[in-house]
Amino acid sequence: MSKQMRDRIVLVLNRIPVNVAVIGLCMIWLIPTLGLFVTSFRPQEAVTKSGWWTALSSTEADSTAYDQSCAGCHGADLKGVDGVDLSDSALITDQFKGNARRVQLIFRGELENGDPHVPEDMEPSDPAQAATEILAYLEAQTGAGTERFTLNNYEDVLVGYDARGGTYEEACDTEGPTGTRSCEFWKDATRQGAIFRGVLNSFAVSIPATLLPILFAGFAAYAFAWLDFSGRKVLFTILVGLQIVPLQMTLVPIFRLYAQLGLNGSFLGVWLFHTGFGLPYAIYLMRNFIATLPRDLFESAYLDGAGHFQVFRKIVLPLALPAIAALGIFQFLWVWNDLLVALIFLGNKAPVLTYQLSQLVDSLGGGWHRMTAAAFISMAVPVIVFLAFQRFFVRGLLAGSVKG
Amino acid sequence: MSSTTPMIMRQGRAVPWLYVGPALIIMAIFVVYPTLRTTYLSFRNDSDSGWASSTCPDSESSCAGIFENYRRAFSSDSGRTALGNTALWLVVMVPGTVILGLLLAVLTDRVPYESLAKSIIFLPMAISFVGASIIWRFVYDPNPRIGLLNAILKLFGADSKAWLATSPPGNTFLLIVIGIWVWTGFTMTILAAALRSIPEEILEAARVDGANEFQVFFRIMLPQLLPTIAVVLTTMTINTLKIFDIVWVLKGIDTDVIATRMVSELYLYNNDGLAAAYAVILILLIIPVMILNIRRFNAEEAAR
Numbered sequence: 055m056s057k058q059m060r061d062r063i064v065l066v067l068n069r070i071p072v073n074v075a076v077i078g079l080c081m082i083w084l085i086p087t088l089g090l091f092v093t094s095f096r097p098q099e100a101v102t103k104s105g106w107w108t109a110l111s112s113t114e115a116d117s118t119a120y121d122q123s124c125a126g127c128h129g130a131d132l133k134g135v136d137g138v139d140l141s142d143s144a145l146i147t148d149q150f151k152g153n154a155r156r157v158q159l160i161f162r163g164e165l166e167n168g169d170p171h172v173p174e175d176m177e178p179s180d181p182a183q184a185a186t187e188i189l190a191y192l193e194a195q196t197g198a199g200t201e202r203f204t205l206n207n208y209e210d211v212l213v214g215y216d217a218r219g220g221t222y223e224e225a226c227d228t229e230g231p232t233g234t235r236s237c238e239f240w241k242d243a244t245r246q247g248a249i250f251r252g253v254l255n256s257f258a259v260s261i262p263a264t265l266l267p268i269l270f271a272g273f274a275a276y277a278f279a280w281l282d283f284s285g286r287k288v289l290f291t292i293l294v295g296l297q298i299v300p301l302q303m304t305l306v307p308i309f310r311l312y313a314q315l316g317l318n319g320s321f322l323g324v325w326l327f328h329t330g331f332g333l334p335y336a337i338y339l340m341r342n343f344i345a346t347l348p349r350d351l352f353e354s355a356y357l358d359g360a361g362h363f364q365v366f367r368k369i370v371l372p373l374a375l376p377a378i379a380a381l382g383i384f385q386f387l388w389v390w391n392d393l394l395v396a397l398i399f400l401g402n403k404a405p406v407l408t409y410q411l412s413q414l415v416d417s418l419g420g421g422w423h424r425m426t427a428a429a430f431i432s433m434a435v436p437v438i439v440f441l442a443f444q445r446f447f448v449r450g451l452l453a454g455s456v457k458g
Numbered sequence: 459m460s461s462t463t464p465m466i467m468r469q470g471r472a473v474p475w476l477y478v479g480p481a482l483i484i485m486a487i488f489v490v491y492p493t494l495r496t497t498y499l500s501f502r503n504d505s506d507s508g509w510a511s512s513t514c515p516d517s518e519s520s521c522a523g524i525f526e527n528y529r530r531a532f533s534s535d536s537g538r539t540a541l542g543n544t545a546l547w548l549v550v551m552v553p554g555t556v557i558l559g560l561l562l563a564v565l566t567d568r569v570p571y572e573s574l575a576k577s578i579i580f581l582p583m584a585i586s587f588v589g590a591s592i593i594w595r596f597v598y599d600p601n602p603r604i605g606l607l608n609a610i611l612k613l614f615g616a617d618s619k620a621w622l623a624t625s626p627p628g629n630t631f632l633l634i635v636i637g638i639w640v641w642t643g644f645t646m647t648i649l650a651a652a653l654r655s656i657p658e659e660i661l662e663a664a665r666v667d668g669a670n671e672f673q674v675f676f677r678i679m680l681p682q683l684l685p686t687i688a689v690v691l692t693t694m695t696i697n698t699l700k701i702f703d704i705v706w707v708l709k710g711i712d713t714d715v716i717a718t719r720m721v722s723e724l725y726l727y728n729n730d731g732l733a734a735a736y737a738v739i740l741i742l743l744i745i746p747v748m749i750l751n752i753r754r755f756n757a758e759e760a761a762r
Binding site: 105392397444 | 480482485565584606724733
């Protein structure tokens, strides 16, 4: 073997542990989220019956148990016994509907003439397991089984349907006029309890709370970078320090101030709070970017007779777009994902998504099938923003944020 | 500030203040005033009707005067639990995220699907802590047909456990795992950027001289990365001190940290004075780290 070839083999072998480690870690990072995602599309019965990791396995139902214990009488076509047509999906649905225990009871029981339902030589070693497999096979053959994936969970949480069982649509079909909550009640997805309303509230909070700090920070950053005024250095140093003030430090006084002004529970109060709290970092990030713009640009503009506002609007803003994008995405996601400010200043008066989610966890009234759907709705916007603007988001974060 | 004075043209004295004024006023109202006010309130009683010493029962000999709220914070069981758990978070999460981030930065640098791997690790940074908490509550579910952790244990024949209902400090460790899962993408990204700035020739020269990969890492990469690691450590210390949402959403037996204890006292029990004291304790823990931050900023400016 030539030395070159040996080197190459050694190189490849050396890479294996690295690849195994990276792929392994990525799986650990990804699998919890994947579980949430898969579960949000599974029907309620399926979520408690089997792990989400089984939902992706093959659809081919195993016929072994049926062939061993049932095919002798019921036949391969499921119609072997007169009057008991197992290929009839209505029969399977009415009799069993996902209840393997009933299958087990029936096939351990007796026929009308007193003989055992399943002859001894055809009896499975593990009747419970066999019953589950037989039911799965029958459901797959007749199409009577519950569907593997559904959008019901999303529909239910969007309208805020939180009854123990069933779906919003079923409630619409069955609930009579005497029901405490009629279908009309659920149909209104703009109720404060509905997740759809939470989505609207989250947008209503996040968009102004992103634009306002950028606006104020842009002006201030220009002055800090290119204008001369007394106290500039001291003010900027204080500003760097203000970045690390924890939210907790500001809650009590602002809460009391808002109580006096009647701003608790209002969007305006939250916008202003996020603006004030977001400004130190926003100015810091913007001024560091604007300060790196070439000096000649400003000198020639001033010489041409441009005023400060013109320079700001025509030169600074267009050139600072990358910084504005980084800041905007960072601030948007920060506000969208915030729980504490929304909890204290909005609460259940105008619940945003994170608040609704924390309430769902407390009650767990919705069950996992709905909680996963609600969680995924709240994650969809950040994930899309992140994937679309990853570069800007990372830049905004790495500029030195210690916010919160 | 920059070493050279900016060039100023036709500038009145008032003009700069038109630009910084609005931002300064908003920050003064929403950050500076509340910070001072909260500090003041931490010396007042819970209804702000007198000094904190007024909450001392007459018979109580251990009254701490106007520091009574701080005495309550440090001597009550709930306060000690919160302080202890915050220490636990710091001790586990800060090194945890930095070591894992460093490991991932070095490893992902050597695979062809580097950007995909980094995106996967970084993704949890984009979602809310509440979302992350729900994702992991699902993993920790007591039912082995729902919770992945118990399903894996069942595979090895072990009994299922109601993980989040376990006793401290085990339950806090489970919450710290979530924190590490979220923040490692952050440390990895910063460290990866620093790693890339190490000149390839230095590493190659060492390899040619017969150094193995471990020697290259410990003798060359690590010393070069130390300044960045210091930055990441301070940043993660602040981030960890501020951890709130995960503990708030998944609170178990005695899992409180300072940040959640503060909100509980304020929001649930209306103990405003005590809540303010917790907030001040939190910022007092952060200030030393902030001073490091400002020093770093000034050093960077000087190097410009």
